[in-house]
Amino acid sequence: MQPQRAAALAFLAVSVAYLALAVRIEEVVSSSAAVVGPREYPLLVGSVGVLVSLFLLFAPRPAATDATTVDVGTAPSDRRRIFAGDWRSVLALCGLTLLYAAVLPIVGFTLATAGFLAASFHLLGERRFGSLVMVPVAIAVVCLVLLRGALGVYLPEPLLEMML
Amino acid sequence: MLNGLAQGLATALLPINLAMVLAGCLIGTAIGMIPGLGPITAIALMIPLTYELDPASALILMAGVYYGAVFGGSTSSILINAPGESSSVATAFDGYPLARQGHAGKALAIAAYGSFAGGTIAAVFLLVAAPALAKVALAFHSPDYFAIAVFALAAVSAFAARGQLAKGVAMVVLGLMLATVGQDVASDVPRFTFGTLELLDGIDFVLLAMAIFALSEALLGVLRPELGANEALPTPTLRSLRLSRNETREILPTMGRSSILGFLIGILPGAGATIASFLAYSMERAIAPAAERARFGRGSLRGLAAPETASGAACTGAFVPLLTLGVPGSGTTAVILAALLSYGVQPGPRLVLDRPDVFWSVIVSMYIGNLVLLVLNLPLIPQIARVLAVPSRMLAPLVVFFSVMGVYVTTLSPFDLTVMVAIALAATLLRLLDYPMPPLALAFVLGPMMEENLRRAVILYDGSFSFLWTRPVPIVVGSLMAAIVGWRLWTTLRARRVVPSGSG
Numbered sequence: 001m002q003p004q005r006a007a008a009l010a011f012l013a014v015s016v017a018y019l020a021l022a023v024r025i026e027e028v029v030s031s032s033a034a035v036v037g038p039r040e041y042p043l044l045v046g047s048v049g050v051l052v053s054l055f056l057l058f059a060p061r062p063a064a065t066d067a068t069t070v071d072v073g074t075a076p077s078d079r080r081r082i083f084a085g086d087w088r089s090v091l092a093l094c095g096l097t098l099l100y101a102a103v104l105p106i107v108g109f110t111l112a113t114a115g116f117l118a119a120s121f122h123l124l125g126e127r128r129f130g131s132l133v134m135v136p137v138a139i140a141v142v143c144l145v146l147l148r149g150a151l152g153v154y155l156p157e158p159l160l161e162m163m164l
Numbered sequence: 165m166l167n168g169l170a171q172g173l174a175t176a177l178l179p180i181n182l183a184m185v186l187a188g189c190l191i192g193t194a195i196g197m198i199p200g201l202g203p204i205t206a207i208a209l210m211i212p213l214t215y216e217l218d219p220a221s222a223l224i225l226m227a228g229v230y231y232g233a234v235f236g237g238s239t240s241s242i243l244i245n246a247p248g249e250s251s252s253v254a255t256a257f258d259g260y261p262l263a264r265q266g267h268a269g270k271a272l273a274i275a276a277y278g279s280f281a282g283g284t285i286a287a288v289f290l291l292v293a294a295p296a297l298a299k300v301a302l303a304f305h306s307p308d309y310f311a312i313a314v315f316a317l318a319a320v321s322a323f324a325a326r327g328q329l330a331k332g333v334a335m336v337v338l339g340l341m342l343a344t345v346g347q348d349v350a351s352d353v354p355r356f357t358f359g360t361l362e363l364l365d366g367i368d369f370v371l372l373a374m375a376i377f378a379l380s381e382a383l384l385g386v387l388r389p390e391l392g393a394n395e396a397l398p399t400p401t402l403r404s405l406r407l408s409r410n411e412t413r414e415i416l417p418t419m420g421r422s423s424i425l426g427f428l429i430g431i432l433p434g435a436g437a438t439i440a441s442f443l444a445y446s447m448e449r450a451i452a453p454a455a456e457r458a459r460f461g462r463g464s465l466r467g468l469a470a471p472e473t474a475s476g477a478a479c480t481g482a483f484v485p486l487l488t489l490g491v492p493g494s495g496t497t498a499v500i501l502a503a504l505l506s507y508g509v510q511p512g513p514r515l516v517l518d519r520p521d522v523f524w525s526v527i528v529s530m531y532i533g534n535l536v537l538l539v540l541n542l543p544l545i546p547q548i549a550r551v552l553a554v555p556s557r558m559l560a561p562l563v564v565f566f567s568v569m570g571v572y573v574t575t576l577s578p579f580d581l582t583v584m585v586a587i588a589l590a591a592t593l594l595r596l597l598d599y600p601m602p603p604l605a606l607a608f609v610l611g612p613m614m615e616e617n618l619r620r621a622v623i624l625y626d627g628s629f630s631f632l633w634t635r636p637v638p639i640v641v642g643s644l645m646a647a648i649v650g651w652r653l654w655t656t657l658r659a660r661r662v663v664p665s666g667s668g
Contacts, residue, residue: 003597007594014341021356022355025355026353028353036622037351038353038355041615041618042341042355049337052330052334053334056334082596083596086388089387093383093386093560097564097568101572101578113569116561116565117562120561120564124386124557124558124560124561126555126557147198147573151195154576
């Protein structure tokens with residue numbers, strides 16, 4: 001399937017699912033007296049979503065007429081061109097970010113941040129020792145001092161708090 | 165008025181108060197540059213520090229922090245495509261491409277000039293017309309706000325390339341959908357939360373902005389270095405900040421128009437700098453000649469100057485209802501109202517009579533804050549822009565880290581970070597398919613305002629939608645929208661007619 005059609009189909013699926021969930025929104029007595037309650041506005045938005053996705057799915061595609069128009073995805077071979085790239089690194093970076101989010105409250109801001117930065121620098125090709133160790137630690141400590149020390153923003157530091 | 169102005173000037177120019185505005189600008193810029201910490205947070209953080217100060221000095225410090233934070237937010241938008249708050253989203257549209265083209269210094273300088281021009285012109289309006297304008301602003305009701313929000317969304321056509329309007333509309337719908345996630349404000353009914361407590365508060369704007377702009381930009385850079393921010397750029401010099409005569413001539417009228425628009429939008433309670441910046445961008449793009457219009461989104465000086473100026477003017481405009489009526493027009497002015505009350509100062513119609521020193525020193529210090537910001541930050545721009553000289557393999561992880569931190573410091577929720585990564589991946593795919601992201605951000609900001617005002621208007625009109633054709637603002641706005649859509653359709657059809665048959 002052409003990527004643009006697949007995207008339109010995905011948007012149609014999202015809109016239909018949104019409408020299905022909107023129908024199930026609880027209607028409250030006080031708002032049912034009014035025409036627009038908690039359910040009506042989402043129903044309207046979802047309906048427009050279905051219409052727009054159907055338009056994207058079935059409307060004829062305009063030709064590229066000038067430099068501002070980038071109409072890609074009209075041929076099956078475009079799939080490779082559009083989605084070409086280093087997806088492995090992208091997914092690995094996303095995975096590292098999720099891991100960072102998960103361990104942050106457990107090991108604390110400084111350790112998690114230094115670890116995340118060092119791992120992601122390494123992932124993207126950085127090999128110098130100073131950049132892999134010194135820079136991540138310096139950034140983590142500076143951010144901690146600035147945010148927690150100077151601005152009073154809470155950042156979890158369970159290990160540090162345990163030691164103190 | 166002149167006596168009051170002189171009194172305010174004398175207060176604001178005291179050495180202690182000049183030191184306050186200087187410190188405020190520096191602190192505000194530093195805080196504003198951190199994604200997730202905008203003017204509201206910056207001012208809120210300052211309140212406890214100002215209890216010991218005289219009210220006038222405290223407010224002067226806050227004015228400096230306010231303008232500094234606004235400029236700081238623009239800086240992260242321009243340099244790493246990470247708008248930390250909604251009002252600096254439009255700044256990234258042309259500011260970031262300019263930075264990637266090696267004109268980061270110039271882009272930051274235009275942001276500073278725009279903010280200064282907007283603040284200056286708005287300060288003059290504030291001086292001469294504040295009470296009268298406040299009454300006009302209060303005459304706006306829910307149907308009018310609904311109409312303005314719909315009109316701002318219609319500006320989506322400004323962000324869509326020719327032939328891509330449907331994709332822009334699809335992104336608006338997606339933004340409206342995401343904005344409905346969470347507890348319904350009017351009835352407390354949970355919507356689209358899938359039974360999770362974490363989604364009850366809805367999706368945070370900073371999270372969405374970081375995901376669709378900064379994080380997806382970093383991921384695109386990793387995916388295909390030629391598309392994203394993975395190329396180290398040279399550090400700009402002071403000389404590179406200078407604008408040529410032609411460039412100055414190009415942006416001056418834009419600044420004039422955007423200042424007026426920004427101020428007028430800014431005085432409307434609840435509308436604020438975000439709508440002002442988006443509308444100013446749309447207006448400039450709509451009236452630009454075809455060749456210049458094609459540069460919008462790719463590094464247009466006008467495209468950068470318009471939202472920055474309008475946002476600066478709107479920030480000042482938001483003080484009109486605060487000072488003259490005691491009604492805060494934005495989140496930031498609500499925090500300032502809280503600060504004023506804690507100093508024992510009650511804003512409202514009597515403020516100018518009871519506490520002229522405070523009233524006028526706030527107005528004068530806002531102007532001085534603008535001036536100091538310009539003088540202070542212009543020489544610092546080359547240093548600030550050094551971030552672009554970071555090696556490519558380190559810049560992307562740093563952008564990811566600052567995005568994650570920006571969300572984490574505001575929500576402290578690992579769940580939100582997971583949502584952010586998921587949205588960023590989806591945004592990366594959508595960007596590869598040429599779906600524009602700005603309409604999504606705009607719809608997300610305006611969605612709740614639109615729904616709330618629509619519901620309120622329907623209740624006010626006894627369940628009828630007659631306000632759409634009986635009130636002047638919806639009629640004028642509706643006519644303007646019809647004109648825009650008609651013009652857009654006409655230009656599209658005309659363009660198709662002149663395309664050679666072989667190409668279609």
